Amino acid sequence: MIIDMPDTTTNAVNKRLVNLRDEGGAIALGRVLTLVILTDEDSLEDAVEAANSASREHPCRIVVVAPTATRGSAGLDAQIRVGGDAGASEVVVLRPSGTLREHTDTLVMPLLLPDAPIVAWWPGQAPENPAGDLVGRMAHRRITDAVACTGTREVLDRLGEHHEPGDTDLAWTRIxxxxxxxxxxxxxxxxxxxxxxxxxxxxxxxxxxxxxxxxxxxxxxxxxxxxxxxxxxxxxxxxxxxxxxxxxxxxxxxxxxxxxxxxxxxxxxxxxxxxQECLSEELRRLDPDEVFGEVLTKGLAGVSG
CATH class of the missing domain: 3.30.360 (Dihydrodipicolinate Reductase; domain 2)
Structure with missing residues (x-):
């Protein structure tokens, strides 16, 4: 089931989720984490498909933030996906426009599961400093994907320069x-x-x-x-x-x-x-990957070629 909520607020979205659970049991309890996906419209469906597949092993609430290209007045369109349209999870898609594009942290806060870990995932271009990102600061784990970025070695060097415990990259998971x-x-x-x-x-x-x-x-x-x-x-x-x-x-x-x-x-x-396999593997652990951190910050400098 897909529910469109144009020109809305995240508080209204959260209330609708609660009503869906109370009225029809459409949303099961027992989520183990909140997965926040920060992406664009072009990559949205592929990212949601991968997250849905991973949610069968790791039940979670998936919150997708995909800012629109509109830079005019602040606004928010939302979409709720539950049941067969959300795999084993519940998916909330947020499409902020205008100045709301710059406030991703306040957008997702009302939708975070209480007392549950937060994982942030950038399936496309990685931020300059994932731990310094508005959502990254709240997350226990931050997942990037250098494979999807341009200038991949430069991306790795930049991630190494800003690396913090809790950061990981799917290029590491692939090996x-x-x-x-x-x-x-x-x-x-x-x-x-x-x-x-x-x-x-x-x-x-x-x-x-x-x-x-x-x-x-x-x-x-x-x-x-x-x-x-x-x-x-x-x-x-x-x-x-x-x-x-x-x-x-x-x-x-x-x-x-x-x-x-x-x-x-x-x-x-x-x-x-x-x-899907790589994302599911990363969601199995919420503690820092110390080996990855050492390879990223110290090991790359020793590679030639």
Whole structure:
């Protein structure tokens, strides 16, 4: 069910949500957090779809702020989505115009669930300083996505400069499987030190830099990236050791091949992670990701290429 509320206020929206629950039980209780999505009209539906999917694992209230292009008088159009139109959650879409565009914090405050954590997500261009953003200041976790930004390495450097505990980025979440497979391979004999690391992938993909930074920092060795045009995500990782290199290759974005000296070649299903999978993973934890913080603020400086 979709309820349009043109020229309204957030207090009126909140009262309508309460009435829906009291009258028909349309909105279930038991939400574990409030997810605030700060986006634009072009990215709104994709972001809501990903959040709806994640809400099946993490029941939450989703509040979307998508300012309109109108800069005239202050106004607010809202929309409530419940039931089948909101997955396992309730979705409130706010479209402020005029001067209300600059007051996102006061817009969302009446809609925040009491005594529940707040997560802010920017599915598009990341703010200069997520923790300094009006909504970011209220949030326990702040999720950006450097993949969706222009100038991805510059975005990572800027996020590192302003990093605060609670910040994370979906470019980091996209390498969870890579990190797990590499760690498992290194946990098997022979236990030789890695002397250098090479990470190959799409020229403009920030996950390439983050994986190289993580490996270089964890293994205390030089880390280099090789940038390739016409591919998606990370395509190959090589860990050089005296007795032979470990290589994990995924050229097609679907199946990975793990090659280790003296062992049979292994083929592993490893499709590119979806936005829904990454968002759902980040909503599983509300404590600061200290490893990501160290990689972002200290590890990237050691990556060459």
């Amino acid at each position: 969870t499987v890579w990190r797990g497979l590499i760690a498992a391979a290194l946990d098997q004999p022979p236990y030789e030190p890695v002397t250098s690391v090479l990470v190959e992938g799409a020229a403009d993909h920030p996950s390439v830099d983050l994986l190289a930074a993580w490996l270089g920092r964890q293994l205390r060795c030089p880390a280099t990236v090789a940038r390739v045009d016409g591919v998606e995500g990370i395509t190959r990782v090589e860990l050089v050791r005296r007795g032979g290199s470990i290589e994990l290759s995924r050229p097609d974005g679907r199946t990975a091949t793990l090659t280790e000296p003296g062992k049979p070649v292994r083929h592993l299903a490893m499709p590119l992670r979806t936005l």
